[in-house]
Amino acid sequence: MGRYLSIFLCCARACLVRDMTFRANFLLECLTSVGWMSMNLAFYLLVFTFTSEIGRNTGWTREPFFAFVATGLIINAIVQAFFMPSAEELTEMVRTGGLDGVLVQPLDAQFLLSMHRFDFSSLANGFVGIGLLVWALLRMEHAPPPIAWLLYPLTILCGVAILYSLIVMLAAATILMGRNQSLYDFWFYLTNFSRYPAEIYAGPWGSPLRALCTFVIPILLVVNVPARVIAQPFAGQTWGWVAAAIVAAGGALVLSRVIFQAALAKYRSASS
């Protein structure tokens, strides 16, 4: 475990050195990222000039909702910074045979393939998310209890684990297909569902979608659970959400591992 941590840190260090080498690019990426996020926040502020709550009696009033958005920003920043760049590069590695070099190294291939490239500029959104969370929590009517503070990082980790598993499964599809350039697009479509409170998925279309995104592809648990833990009054029902997030994260990790290993066994390499 210590060895994997030191390799992780070594890769992180090398990526930071690389990012600093192209500092203009780094700053531009930070600015683009923060700019896009600011536009989203402005849009939500605009929405709250017309309504005081998302849905009816959902509890997602302005401040809790911004805590929800902040939680999403933090989770996405972690995933975009630490896992997505490697997955995006994998497509090219499979197509050009660059994956060969990884497979001969005495290390878990999934680890190296999913965590060797980092994009630190994506963390900019995470820092803004932390600021937004503090701002929202200070203005909320109820303060989160100590148990919420304990469960919040845990459920954030569960959310990251679910998204990481999805990335790994999409990456496995890349290995099987030889080329999967729509990986990022597909990822974006999927994660789009996680960006809003589960309560909005109601009615004849919403309910099946909610069931699908909770039990089949547990994308709705990613942000909803930690956000609910920190931004909604802590009740018995919250424990059910937390348990669901833990089970979904564990199941997703196991499933993604199985799929990735099966895909690697089918790897044919590219001609040189």
Add this chain to the structure above:
Amino acid sequence: MYDKPEGLFSSISGLFHRTSRVVEALKGVDLTVEKGEFVALLGPNGAGKTTFLKLLSGIITPTRGEARVLGAVPWQRTDDFRRRFALVMGQRNQLWWDLPAAESFRLHKEIYRLEPARFERTRDELVDLLGVRKLLLQPVRDLSLGERMKLELVAALLHEPEVLFLDEPTIGLDVVAQHSLHRFLAKVQAERQMTVVLTTHYMKDVAALCKRVVVITHGSILYDGSLEQIVDRFTSHKIVTLDLDGPPAEERLKRLGFPYEIRGPQVILRIDRTRIADVLPEILRGESVRDVSVEDVPLEEIVAELFRSEAGQAPAGSQR
């Protein structure tokens, strides 16, 4: 393998129905390499050389058959096995592109769990041997192909592998860089008693480094033996070059009955190797000769001829 017919219509119909064919990249290959051997795998493009190296290094899994490298089944990809060999591919870059090679070496040290003192000692030894110390802090993308290949080799040898697979390491390199790599590889292999399997298209690599040559065509072994034996076994003649003072007497050359070629003041004859001693005095008697040389047929020529022959028509006894 998917057979993609030409044209737009075929591409559209290919979305619904595809025809594929089975390509046997390797078949019936039976090879044993002893510890400390330096073996060259030769073959035309598509012969299966790189596939063979990929199998031996566990990158791909065969549909059937067995292989053991250092006692391990390569495609089981155990960490213990992967710590004991290295693969260098001349057409692939394994160093971090935007960073100096020193950063890749540092990562390598972590991956292979190298003790810091041992890592530094090996690295310094290798970079000094190749004369690339000043390149360590230069981003890899700014290096020439030859410089990059030298650093790729350093990275591959940092963990002191027992087996080294080299896939066309000198491809695209100039003569100076090739020569430098030859000297380096010969020295390191001899010192470490490392087992090396090399694929190449350059006969100079083979002549400089390998005693044993394996020729693969169509996924099968066509020849397995020493470099010298290739010459003895697959050519029946030698090349005699005469450097003349005046124009050659063509009538006399025709009478000798050997194939010949006139290049300015030079005459190049292909003479049966068993008759050289009888024929040479006769040739020299009738001409005003400034210089004469008797050489084997160039290796490139022999191997090219070998590649042209079908795998099934290999001369009897050429396989080990």
